[in-house]
Amino acid sequence: MAGLSFDLIALQLFTGLALGAIYVLFAIGLSLIFGMLTVVNFAHGAFYMVGAYVGLFLLSLGGNFWLCLVAVPLIVGTIGLVVERFLIRPLYGRGIDYPLLLTFGLSYVMVELIRIAFGKSGYPFDTPEILQGAVNIGVGYFPLYRLFVIGIAAAVLLGLWLFLERTSFGLIIRAGARDPQIVRVLGVNVSRVWLFVFGIGSGIAGLAGLLAAPLQGAIPEMGATILAEAFVVTVVGGMGSIGGAVIAGLLVGVVVSMTSLFAPEMAKVSIFALMAIVLLIRPQGFFGRAGLMS
């Protein structure tokens, strides 16, 4: 392969990190929700998509992108709260299948509602003016907006880390992810904790959707592909582990990017090869809890 320079490889790695940033944001919620609630949330992709559309709607009302960055996770998080309280909570204790099927059906409903409200073709999403254009990062030109996405993802991760490590609610969440039974025995209202975890996870998914919209536009089906990739991320990183979701998300982004350099047709498949290898060596993923699925 001609022209394989250090610059090109470095630029490709950077592209992988930008890809990974979106995966990380999206997969954190998925991993948290599974780790704590033992709910396989098939509607997570729909929340991602709704985030993009809520952003579109707010922009059409005359808002700006910065306002959306704050409002979208709050709005989508609230929708998540409602979904958990009224649709998922009644199904606890019945095993893993019921919430899975419910969220699966819910994803179809949400996609159809958006199609009815906004049409089937999708909308373009303009990159905010200040963030347009490419910057020279030393090894080549890179879109400024993608750098921004990496930055926001890092900021959100930092905020989440502080919340989990430094607040008592965060402590409960971490304990609940480790061992829900004991937490309940200790008298904590686990239902309320789960309500907020679902809300937080959905809110961050909505933010990920908003961030992804200027990259590829908003279409009703945008949640479907990323959901499949996010499951790979959560399995590789370990269900329930946020650190695992971060590392696996970035790893998956880089694997896709580097495979694209040598064999673009294999890029999408390569992440499943990665998942297979990790599962063979360490079935619970990098930082997962063994026996979580049983």
Place this chain on the structure above:
Amino acid sequence: MAKKTTGSNSISRRRLLTTASAGAVLAASPFRINLLQAQESTIKVGFPVPLTGPYGTEAQDQVRAAEVAIAEFNEGGGLNGRKAELLVRDDKLNPGEAATRTLELIEKEKVNFIVGSLSASVQLAVNNVTKERGIIYNSISQSDEINEAKDFSKYTFHEALTPHLTAGAVGRYAFPKFGKKVAFLTADYAYGHEMVRGFQEAGKAFGVESLIDVRHPLGTTDFSTLLPRIQALKPDILVISNFGRDQQIALKQATDFGMKKSMKIVAPILLYTGRLAAGAQAFEGVIGGTSYYWGIEDKLASAKAFNDRFRKMHGGKVPSDYGALGYAGVKALLMGAKAAGSLDTDKVIAAVEALKYDYYKGPEYYRKCDHQAVQSVLIIESKSTPQKGDADVFNVIATEEPNEKNLRTCEALGHKS
């Protein structure tokens, strides 16, 4: 019906039953059915298109334009008073589904003609059914294969452009203007491969050097991993050969990466619907080909007439490129039937072969060996801002006039002369 006041229930029920059943027998009798058919026998045009799926927007515009053709034909008196009707079916962009729908249109609805579809593989599936059943089929989307001897039949017509013609026309315009070092970003299926082949063949005359051909799967949403490699090779021209949403996203992301600063981006086809969906910024400065752009109505009376009729029937909108093919595909067959004065298949085929027409874009005719519509190719450039309303999105910067030489030769397609 007056009932006997003193009649017992059983008698009046029996009378009711006998009258009703006699009426039913009469209604179902062949005599009455023949009467119905003689009055209402319309010319049926089957129209399988992908109403659902990624090309839904384009397909719906094809339906709208086809409706214009039907309305014009009926208002013009039809075929000796017989009117036409359009039977639209959703083929879901799937060859199997398209074949089933086509079969249903032929067997159940007894259509006289079939016009459709979008996507190379789907139209081949429809063609396989129509040629076996001896029904005339006019294909309205790009394909190189449908003209080839192995797929062609006397019932097959192709109103749309071919990749060879389109890519060739765009290449002949762009290569002398912008440079010899060309990189390709291509959707990995028949459409993409055929377009690249068209560009490379046209490029031979200009000494074009093909630096790289990066293939991406259909439905790719993130091209960021494919672009750095292309940038590193420093091409003069980047040819992006994909369709629909893939094209919109690819152009947007290529713009984000600042590639327009160092190279000219060229596409074989620029879709009107795609430009509306993606916005001005993504398409700005991109050059491509098209079979039709509404803006030529300034210079062409037939375009103005078509646009005006479309505007009147569809709330002031203008037709898109693929939409217009829906119009022409249906109109050519109906006009052929009118010229032949009958619906006899062989007579209609002969009449359509003899047609010299200008329905919406200038003079056209069907080449005899492969029934390919010989027509102009418009070279367009996307504007940075619309000036005369939202639909003012492209500039026609050149027109390649109809010329059989730009098509693949009959011999190359396998037709014996």
